Amino acid sequence: MSQNTKTKHHHGDLKNALISAGLDILEENGLDGLSLRKCAAKAGVSHAAPAHHFGNLDGLKEAISARAFGLFREAMIQAAEAEGSDDRARLKGICRGYLRFGLNHKGLLDVMFGLPASAFLKASKVPDESDSYAVLREACAPFVPEGSTPEIVEVQVWSLIHGFTQLYTSGRFGDLPEKDADQGLFDQVIALLDSLSAAPS
Amino acid sequence: MSQNTKTKHHHGDLKNALISAGLDILEENGLDGLSLRKCAAKAGVSHAAPAHHFGNLDGLKEAISARAFGLFREAMIQAAEAEGSDDRARLKGICRGYLRFGLNHKGLLDVMFGLPASAFLKASKVPDESDSYAVLREACAPFVPEGSTPEIVEVQVWSLIHGFTQLYTSGRFGDLPEKDADQGLFDQVIALLDSLSAAPS
DNA sequence: ATCTGATCTTTACACTGTCAAGTTGGATCA
């Protein structure tokens, strides 16, 4: 029994185990299903164990979100690369990845965008790991008008795709007529970005 | 004592009193501060009284939201009318009212857009009272391309302003440089709607 | 071999939503 499966203390990697448990719960039961005690139970520790690593529930959510932002970032990059090398197609690919992540991982998106501002910034900007905003910034770069700050285009694109994703994944568009469904509606809505003018390279 | 202030039963208009209490709590302490028991206490009744009128917490949230959607609708209409009669200015006015409502009443917006899909539809579509979507639809009507369904433009506009409002009111844009602040950033972002082409009247 | 401190458990408490059963009092009906 060099490695008893039920040693009472010193789990070994409880911090990551709790984060993984939280991700599982979010995927299965959404944000409402997440609790410190359920994460602890899933990881096989006492209900108060998470507090030692994360302080409180907000701390756990921030840690979970840091991992989730990594997945989010990868989903956007992957969707963009599937679009080839055209700048506009790439930007739309980012948006498609954004929406797809929301559809497939609504619980994760909810916890990420439910964070307080400071926790959001920390969780979303782990360099070379979870920095999701950098993905957006790079995709928007070819569309920054001369003499303008890049933030404007970035906020335009972010607002459009974030709003669409939130509304769509929450069922706010009701039961759409089939002709508009899914990719169709997305393509038609995201076409608003066709008005962005490509900056001179 | 024709009207004792502390009659034990038969409050009179408890339903509306609880909704008002809920609105107050949301304005003061946000969505996290809202609870059945606090609403009951604020209305001066026992903790289980709200269940009789609303069934459960979701029911109370739906009822609160129905009232909030009325305020939301009025805020958008008022902001639009301040813009005069130009179609595009009116549409942007709607959006400005949307944002302003989010800034001034974040708790309300949170409870409204936190509702499950079916409750959202019921709360947001009380005819001649809380039908907020009708306001958007009418403002978008002049920009529906010939041969297209109105839903596309509506979803474009809704997504853009909803995303911007959510991100802005949650502090997702960080501490913005002053030059982009407030109305400035809003105007620059909403300028994306300048690409919508006015339909032939 | 002892000490120390990080890790985890146990216990406790306030707060939450929700259910079940009891109480009240206005309205209806004989």
Next chain:
DNA sequence: TGATCCAACTTGACAGTGTAAAGATCAGAT
């Protein structure tokens, strides 16, 4: 008028939650 009914509300209870305090355990350093 007096009995009855029932909606409105209270009381009590229970499970679940976050979180704080204090105790137990174990790995590693001294």
